[in-house]
């Protein structure tokens with residue numbers, strides 16, 4: 001990829017719209033656009049100051065293609081840091097293409113995916129983790145992922161990392177300086193201060209590393225497993241939550257054979273619901289494979305929704321006893337996982353049966369840790385909103401309340417883990433009174449991993465990988 005030419009791309013989605021924005025960035029942006037732009041004011045575009053907007057026509061020779069607004073950004077005061085012109089034209093795909101083709105004939109090149117942001121990074125408008133956050137921001141679909149991407153784009157933890165990296169770099173230089181005076185046995189780097197820095201770095205790294213689990217969950221949606229015996233209404237509940245006929249529902253036990261997943265946003269938080277095959281000892285091979293998967297899904301879920309058929313347990317003491325055993329099994333296997341017991345099909349119960357059932361469920365859930373119950377009818381939607389509120393509560397009392405910086409990017413996570421590993425070696429080295437030259441090796445390694453996050457240390461493959469995931473025009 002050449003980086004000193006001038007690139008063009010549509011910045012708005014392809015297809016018809018009210019207005020489309022065409023972006024031109026590079027050293028010749030104004031030289032290329034100005035001759036094609038006939039301003040209403042008659043002033044040449046190349047003389048306009050930065051951050052000004054001008055009305056005029058885009059001309060292909062004598063032919064007017066469109067009346068547009070041209071925005072001028074002069075280097076280095078632009079998103080990319082280069083000379084930039086944006087043309088806001090009428091949003092017909094024909095007009096968009098005519099203007100882009102004209103610009104290409106006059107010397108622009110079509111931008112590659114993410115190339116505007118790549119240039120912003122290379123021109124030090126943002127560091128690498130901020131550039132990556134731009135892609136996350138574009139993809140954010142709920143309040144949580146939006147907030148995390150926004151925080152990272154504003155600097156997030158890269159400021160913190162950059163500061164620690166600087167301090168560490170200082171010590172590395174001092175220790176390396178000692179090596180030049182090896183014979184004189186001097187100590188430029190105060191070991192106590194250094195120990196203090198190492199421990200501060202360890203604290204920050206551990207916090208960021210721990211945040212990854214939360215971040216990942218919030219970014220991809222909080223997984224909620226819907227489990228229970230065959231035919232209790234799990235798929236009906238999934239459909240009621242999603243408000244669409246996502247899963248097949250039937251009165252034949254064992255209808256759902258594989259797991260079905262879908263996402264939705266509740267109160268700005270993304271949830272991923274996982275409908276599973278019913279849990280029951282069975283001889284049917286296909287169904288028993290599904291049951292194994294159910295346990296897998298529970299282990300991956302953040303919250304477990306355990307469904308029972310209230311019309312059965314309300315009248316049958318044995319069934320109630322079985323439910324109690326089933327819940328114990330889940331709780332034994334996953335003691336810390338929040339469990340929401342849902343008595344479904346309450347539309348089938350008489351009023352006094354409902355009261356009776358509440359007492360029984362109260363008794364069961366009070367014997368289990370982190371378990372609650374809720375009466376519901378997936379068929380009539382009764383209690384579905386209450387379920388959503390309860391799910392939000394689970395989250396608000398846990399993961400989301402933490403407003404600290406959250407790491408969501410697996411590349412950053414990997415680099416943080418490696419950095420911690422190296423810093424731990426430095427600590428061991430300090431404790432063992434290791435000589436400066438040996439300490440310096442581990443310090444340099446840790447610095448390397450810090451630099452990977454913010455992009456001080458990078459290579460073409462890595463950049464190619466990151467920016468290839470962007471859309472064209474970003």
Ligand SMILES: Nc1nc2c(c(=O)[nH]1)N(C=O)[C@@H](CNc1ccc(C(=O)N[C@@H](CCC(=O)O)C(=O)O)cc1)CN2
Pocket residue numbers: 021051073076077078079086125
């Ligand atoms: N039309 C349009 N809308 C857009 C963008 C854009 O490039 N064009 N953005 C792009 O994704 C986002 C806004 N981000 C931007 C960031 C910096 C600058 C900019 O001109 N920066 C200069 C001047 C700053 C100043 O005025 O002080 C600079 O950093 O030097 C522009 C847009 C979202 N909306």
Ligand SMILES: Nc1nc2c(ncn2[C@@H]2O[C@H](COP(=O)(O)OP(=O)(O)OP(=O)(O)O)[C@@H](O)[C@H]2O)c(=O)[nH]1
Pocket residue numbers: 229230231232233234235236237248249250251252253254255256257276277278344345346347348376377378379380
């Ligand atoms: N009356 C009533 N019937 C319900 C309710 N929820 C589900 N059903 C019915 O119960 C039957 C089984 O529903 P499903 O959603 O397929 O049950 P499932 O738990 O997914 O079953 P498997 O996939 O076989 O494990 C269907 O006939 C549903 O219409 C409810 O709240 N009230």
Ligand SMILES: [Mg+2]
Pocket residue numbers: 234235236247248249255256275276
């Ligand atoms: Mg089902």
